[in-house]
Amino acid sequence: MFDPTEKLKEFIACESVSADPAFAPGLRRAQEFVSALLESLGMKVELVPTAMHPIILGAREGPPDWPHVVIYGHYDVQPPDPLDLWTSKPFEATIRGERIYGRGAADNKGPLLVHLTALARLLEERPDLPMRITVVVEGEEEIGSPSFSEFLARYKDRLQADFCLLSDTGNPSPNQVVLTCGLRGILTFELEVAGPKCDLHSGLHGGVLHNPIQALCEILASLHDAEGRVAIDGFYDAVLPAEAWEQAELGKIGTTEEEYQRFLGVPGFHTPPGISPLEATRFQPTLEINGIGGGYQGEGSKTVIPSRAFAKLSCRLVPNQKPLAVWQLVKSAIEFRCPPGVRGTLKLGHHGRPYVVVPPGRSNTPPDQNPALKAAFASAHEGVTRVFGRPPLYLREGGSVPIIADLKSIVGLDSVMLGLFLPEDNLHAPDESFNLRVMEKGIEVSRHILSSIAGLAG
Amino acid sequence: MFDPTEKLKEFIACESVSADPAFAPGLRRAQEFVSALLESLGMKVELVPTAMHPIILGAREGPPDWPHVVIYGHYDVQPPDPLDLWTSKPFEATIRGERIYGRGAADNKGPLLVHLTALARLLEERPDLPMRITVVVEGEEEIGSPSFSEFLARYKDRLQADFCLLSDTGNPSPNQVVLTCGLRGILTFELEVAGPKCDLHSGLHGGVLHNPIQALCEILASLHDAEGRVAIDGFYDAVLPAEAWEQAELGKIGTTEEEYQRFLGVPGFHTPPGISPLEATRFQPTLEINGIGGGYQGEGSKTVIPSRAFAKLSCRLVPNQKPLAVWQLVKSAIEFRCPPGVRGTLKLGHHGRPYVVVPPGRSNTPPDQNPALKAAFASAHEGVTRVFGRPPLYLREGGSVPIIADLKSIVGLDSVMLGLFLPEDNLHAPDESFNLRVMEKGIEVSRHILSSIAGLAG
Numbered sequence: 001m002f003d004p005t006e007k008l009k010e011f012i013a014c015e016s017v018s019a020d021p022a023f024a025p026g027l028r029r030a031q032e033f034v035s036a037l038l039e040s041l042g043m044k045v046e047l048v049p050t051a052m053h054p055i056i057l058g059a060r061e062g063p064p065d066w067p068h069v070v071i072y073g074h075y076d077v078q079p080p081d082p083l084d085l086w087t088s089k090p091f092e093a094t095i096r097g098e099r100i101y102g103r104g105a106a107d108n109k110g111p112l113l114v115h116l117t118a119l120a121r122l123l124e125e126r127p128d129l130p131m132r133i134t135v136v137v138e139g140e141e142e143i144g145s146p147s148f149s150e151f152l153a154r155y156k157d158r159l160q161a162d163f164c165l166l167s168d169t170g171n172p173s174p175n176q177v178v179l180t181c182g183l184r185g186i187l188t189f190e191l192e193v194a195g196p197k198c199d200l201h202s203g204l205h206g207g208v209l210h211n212p213i214q215a216l217c218e219i220l221a222s223l224h225d226a227e228g229r230v231a232i233d234g235f236y237d238a239v240l241p242a243e244a245w246e247q248a249e250l251g252k253i254g255t256t257e258e259e260y261q262r263f264l265g266v267p268g269f270h271t272p273p274g275i276s277p278l279e280a281t282r283f284q285p286t287l288e289i290n291g292i293g294g295g296y297q298g299e300g301s302k303t304v305i306p307s308r309a310f311a312k313l314s315c316r317l318v319p320n321q322k323p324l325a326v327w328q329l330v331k332s333a334i335e336f337r338c339p340p341g342v343r344g345t346l347k348l349g350h351h352g353r354p355y356v357v358v359p360p361g362r363s364n365t366p367p368d369q370n371p372a373l374k375a376a377f378a379s380a381h382e383g384v385t386r387v388f389g390r391p392p393l394y395l396r397e398g399g400s401v402p403i404i405a406d407l408k409s410i411v412g413l414d415s416v417m418l419g420l421f422l423p424e425d426n427l428h429a430p431d432e433s434f435n436l437r438v439m440e441k442g443i444e445v446s447r448h449i450l451s452s453i454a455g456l457a458g
Numbered sequence: 459m460f461d462p463t464e465k466l467k468e469f470i471a472c473e474s475v476s477a478d479p480a481f482a483p484g485l486r487r488a489q490e491f492v493s494a495l496l497e498s499l500g501m502k503v504e505l506v507p508t509a510m511h512p513i514i515l516g517a518r519e520g521p522p523d524w525p526h527v528v529i530y531g532h533y534d535v536q537p538p539d540p541l542d543l544w545t546s547k548p549f550e551a552t553i554r555g556e557r558i559y560g561r562g563a564a565d566n567k568g569p570l571l572v573h574l575t576a577l578a579r580l581l582e583e584r585p586d587l588p589m590r591i592t593v594v595v596e597g598e599e600e601i602g603s604p605s606f607s608e609f610l611a612r613y614k615d616r617l618q619a620d621f622c623l624l625s626d627t628g629n630p631s632p633n634q635v636v637l638t639c640g641l642r643g644i645l646t647f648e649l650e651v652a653g654p655k656c657d658l659h660s661g662l663h664g665g666v667l668h669n670p671i672q673a674l675c676e677i678l679a680s681l682h683d684a685e686g687r688v689a690i691d692g693f694y695d696a697v698l699p700a701e702a703w704e705q706a707e708l709g710k711i712g713t714t715e716e717e718y719q720r721f722l723g724v725p726g727f728h729t730p731p732g733i734s735p736l737e738a739t740r741f742q743p744t745l746e747i748n749g750i751g752g753g754y755q756g757e758g759s760k761t762v763i764p765s766r767a768f769a770k771l772s773c774r775l776v777p778n779q780k781p782l783a784v785w786q787l788v789k790s791a792i793e794f795r796c797p798p799g800v801r802g803t804l805k806l807g808h809h810g811r812p813y814v815v816v817p818p819g820r821s822n823t824p825p826d827q828n829p830a831l832k833a834a835f836a837s838a839h840e841g842v843t844r845v846f847g848r849p850p851l852y853l854r855e856g857g858s859v860p861i862i863a864d865l866k867s868i869v870g871l872d873s874v875m876l877g878l879f880l881p882e883d884n885l886h887a888p889d890e891s892f893n894l895r896v897m898e899k900g901i902e903v904s905r906h907i908l909s910s911i912a913g914l915a916g
Contacts, residue, residue, distance in 0.1 A: 207742050210724075215681060219670075222679075266654050266668075289675070300477045301477075370864040428760070429657050
């Protein structure tokens with residue numbers, strides 16, 4: 001049996017940044033790493049080509065009456081910059097205390113290895129395991145999974161399974177696991193505002209035209225009201241309020257607002273009246289500015305009026321918001337608010353729907369669910385309770401894994417999302433890390449789920 | 459006699475960007491170029507050390523009853539970026555049509571050479587010219603002349619003269635010269651807005667905190683009202699309205715608003731009601747955003763909430779606004795408007811006072827002026843009328859040459875500012891150029907002024 005920590009070090013060393021073409025060799029190394037691992041488990045491995053980075057498909061086949069589980073993960077990671085804020089190098093995994101540091105340690109290389117290690121241990125013990133398994137590992141998750149829905153449509157038949165098992169969501173603390181039952185959708189876009197035909201001297205021409213940076217700021221400032229709500233007509237219309245059982249689960253989370261504020265390091269929260277910070281990230285949609293640029297950004301000053309300025313934005317969406325419907329609202333509002341002295345151009349980026357799965361026995365108005373999914377939730381509940389000493393919480397999460405909604409709408413598959421990373425894991429940020437004790441416990445839970453589904457004692 | 463065009467090519471080749479330490483060798487080459495030129499005119503040359511780039515002081519001495527003229531210019535230039543927008547290389551002077559292209563061609567290398575060439579021609583003809591001349595060429599003008607007021611205080615005695623002659627201002631067209639009689643002051647500053655302790659995942663944490671870019675945009679958007687006025691209490695309080703003769707002069711400028719709009723390449727103007735674009739740049743103060751940056755600015759998207767964002771701003775000030783008084787108003791307004799969920803930090807940059815000189819015989823309430831200044835204006839009027847075939851206009855200009863106000867307040871010297879560059883010269887922008895026909899005419903006007911002041915026939 002391999003050592004999962006050593007494997008994770010190897011995996012982190014593959015510099016698999018999907019957003020930047022310069023990292024192509026690292027992406028190939030990551031593909032080879034995952035393929036080799038799946039082959040070592042006796043799986044048939046296939047690289048499904050996409051426009052950018054292929055999807056790795058591993059299959060353990062068997063008779064149709066065997067249960068069938070899909071395991072999902074991604075081998076690509078976020079860009080490592082700003083590099084100077086890392087304590088150790090992002091692609092040289094380093095262990096400090098009970099944590100392993102490196103880009104992708106938590107998102108998603110560590111958590112993916114949790115399930116593959118669980119499977120490896122189970123197969124070592126029971127080479128005749130009566131279970132079909134399909135492992136899907138993509139390389140474009142961090143750029144919005146642009147090829148994934150097409151892949152799902154094409155491979156739909158081979159993905160007919162009981163449920164999908166994955167870990168790409170978080171927990172509030174090392175001892176409190178969350179079985180995530182909802183994810184926000186996403187919508188990314190860019191706004192460019194153009195004014196004069198070239199940069200101008202701010203003395204000779206200052207005071208006669210609408211400075212593109214100023215016009216951009218005016219548009220962006222108008223997108224929220226003073227209390228923090230998105231100020232776009234209709235933006236909240238489709239939002240489904242949280243159910244009573246969801247509010248009750250959130251009450252058990254054990255994180256205080258003071259702790260959360262200290263963790264973020266902000267002078268104060270900024271949520272609309274009546275919505276607590278812990279609710280805001282789970283039950284409310286957002287519109288955030290992710291980047292802005294224009295004019296002179298170097299040392300000292302250069303007194304220009306720039307020809308253009310831009311901003312990168314994204315929305316997080318909750319059930320039942322539809323990304324393209326929200327896009328129409330946002331687009332119309334920005335176009336309407338663009339002042340006459342400049343020209344605004346909007347460009348739609350990637351987008352994905354929100355997802356929600358109601359865990360069995362929670363809702364007063366339960367949806368129709370297949371028995372295998374119910375059994376999966378039951379075994380996950382049991383496994384978490386046994387290994388972590390405390391039952392899981394059932395919460396929605398603020399992040400987006402757009403492919404989960406696609407799995408449901410295209411293939412019909414619901415997901416069991418075992419939370420594994422922690423707030424202090426610094427996802428998408430410098431000093432990303434993963435807790436090795438959580439990793440080992442996660443392996444035990446995953447093994448419990450898989451062996452229960454296979455009909456073995458847990 | 460040297461050829462001024464060839465000299466200008468040599469001068470442009472000295473890469474003298476004062477804002478960027480990487481250009482130190484180019485600044486030294488520019489100093490050597492100017493020093494050698496002044497020595498070739500028989501002047502005693504001194505390099506006056508400053509914190510960054512020394513001031514070059516050239517002196518033609520003589521008996522105290524000779525008239526004394528100070529000629530001012532600067533050898534430093536703006537940064538050349540964005541480089542990809544230049545048609546030819548910024549530091550390889552290139553002649554196309556009647557224009558010479560290169561960084562500094564118009565601001566201020568060409569215009570400085572106009573006066574030095576006029577002087578050279580006059581001295582060649584009259585080596586015994588009965589006139590004292592002090593040439594002051596600084597290397598920190600484009601970064602706000604931080605050392606100049608201290609230099610003036612120290613060299614005050616040697617600068618006691620009849621007037622200062624310079625060309626660092628513009629004309630509306632090649633045939634219409636302006637004797638600039640006012641300049642806007644300047645105030646530069648930077649605003650940084652900090653939020654969470656590090657960049658955050660916009661999914662996991664989006665919706666709970668005041669995004670620093672958004673807070674920055676809200677502050678910046680609040681600094682103007684919808685009609686384009688600066689929305690800061692007291693900002694306009696000290697502004698002196700333009701006199702009737704100034705409005706009358708502006709009426710003769712010959713540039714239509716349509717032509718000016720086409721020149722700027724904007725969809726429309728943005729001036730407060732009742733203030734025309736041509737008035738706005740001359741008689742009104744401004745607050746402009748010169749640069750902004752924060753979060754992810756690369757290709758594609760990175761869904762972060764950035765830890766911080768910044769903007770670079772500047773005000774142009776008109777008589778009688780005081781830079782540090784305006785700074786207090788702006789600072790208080792921004793501090794007051796900084797929302798509680800972020801921390802704002804303001805940093806004051808360089809600043810300089812506005813300047814105004816009333817040309818003799820114009821105002822109904824004329825100030826007390828020395829006869830030599832009156833004679834200088836008269837000879838300039840005569841020279842311009844003769845060489846350009848049309849009398850000069852007397853207008854204030856929107857740009858800032860802060861040292862002109864310092865020359866007045868510290869040394870007591872007024873300035874005769876012979877306009878030489880044109881709107882199409884692209885100052886501070888790519889493809890900066892200077893009109894060689896205007897250059898040659900400017901040399902003739904300068905020669906006329908200098909020889910008149912020396913008591914020779916013009």
